[in-house]
Amino acid sequence: MNGVEIQKVLVADDDAVNRDVLGELLKPEYTVLLAKNGAQTLERAARHLPDLILLDVMMPDMDGYEVLRRLRADPLTEHIAVIFISGLDRPEDEANGLKMGASDYITKPFNQTVVMARVALHLQVVRQRRMLERLANIDGLTELANRRRFDEVYELEWQRARRSGRPLSLALLDIDAFKQYNDRYGHPAGDRALRAVARLAAGAMRGPAELAARYGGEELVLLLPETGADEARQLVSQLREAVLGLMIPHEASSVAQVLTASVGGATLEPDSQEEAAALFEAADAELYRAKQAGRNRVVWRMAP
Structure with a gap:
């Protein structure tokens, strides 16, 4: 692999022949998903988050x-690019689709060369937009997601968990006595230590749905969708031990002679009565308990 992400295209058409033709046409270049009706299109769009949808108008x-x-x-799904494919070729039909937010409009019978060219064009726009978004969402020091990006992803995953009924876990990691570390060793050394911990946090994430972000100062936040309390606690416990294993000297700490971290976490199965802040507040309370109990530990609970 050359590191280039293979983009996903969802083909939504009630005509099996059209689905097969478009699917075979696109497969050599893209990951192709198929849907045969509107309900299936919405379900697969929410589950797979394709980069582009080729959407039949008449279903x-x-x-x-x-x-x-x-x-x-x-x-x-609001940002997914959509190209309408339709046998309706009146200008007002095309205008209606574009006004609703479609990226393009292709009439049937479609020309395969034209379809491929337009798909490639719109997917290039998607790639460029995402590159700009990534730059705006990255913390410059740690290269983790920044707080703005965390807030966006957290809201999306909260809503997803509410719909699916699956648990959502969140952990806050705070480097112990970090002010004293900076005072003793200097801010450049502090930056290096923070980057080292951030690399461990990023490496602990097991897939694209999980997110490690710098929330502020020496505090990192880990978002773990579809992860129960036992599994989440085990993951962050291993991360806390990995921070200890860095063996970064910290003679100014009252906790240990090396750099350590405290972690507070919580797991919640969201329902319609709860606000998104509930899980974060529960994890923050557990982080406070970890600090009060002596630091260099993980404290976790199931949020009410």
Whole structure:
């Protein structure tokens, strides 16, 4: 692999022949997902988050316009690029789709060369937009996600957990006596220590759904979707031990002679009565308990 991410295209068409033709056309270049009706399109868009949807306008259960409206109404899918494919070739039909937020409009019978060219064009725009978003969402010192990015992802994962009923875990990691470390060894050394801990946090994430971010100062936050309390606690306990294993001298610490970290975490199965802040507040309270109990430890609980 050359490190270039293979982009995902969802083909939504109630005609099996059209789905097969478009699927075979796109497979050599992209990961292709197929949907045969509007409900399936919405479900697969939310589950797989494709980069682009080729969406048939005329489908029996739910037309493409309604599918697009629902995609745009959902924070998870509102930014997915959509190209309408339709046998309707009146200018007002095309204008209607574009006004609703479609990126392009291709009429049937479609020309395969034109389809490939337009798909490539819109996916290039998606790549460029994401590159800019990544730059805006990265903490300059640690190269982790920044607080702004965490807040965005946290809200999305909270809503996803509410819909799925799956647990969501969150941990706050704070480097112990970090002010004293900076005072003793200097801020450049402090920056190096923080970057070392950030690399461990990033390495502990097991897949693209999990997020390690710098929340502020020497505090990192770990977001673990679909992860129960026991599994999450084990992961962050290993991370705390890895920080200890760095053996970074910290003679000014009252905790140990090397750099250590305290972690507070919580697991919640969100319901419609709870606000997104509930889980973060629970983890923050557990971090406070970890510090009060002597630091260099993990304290975890199931949030109410």
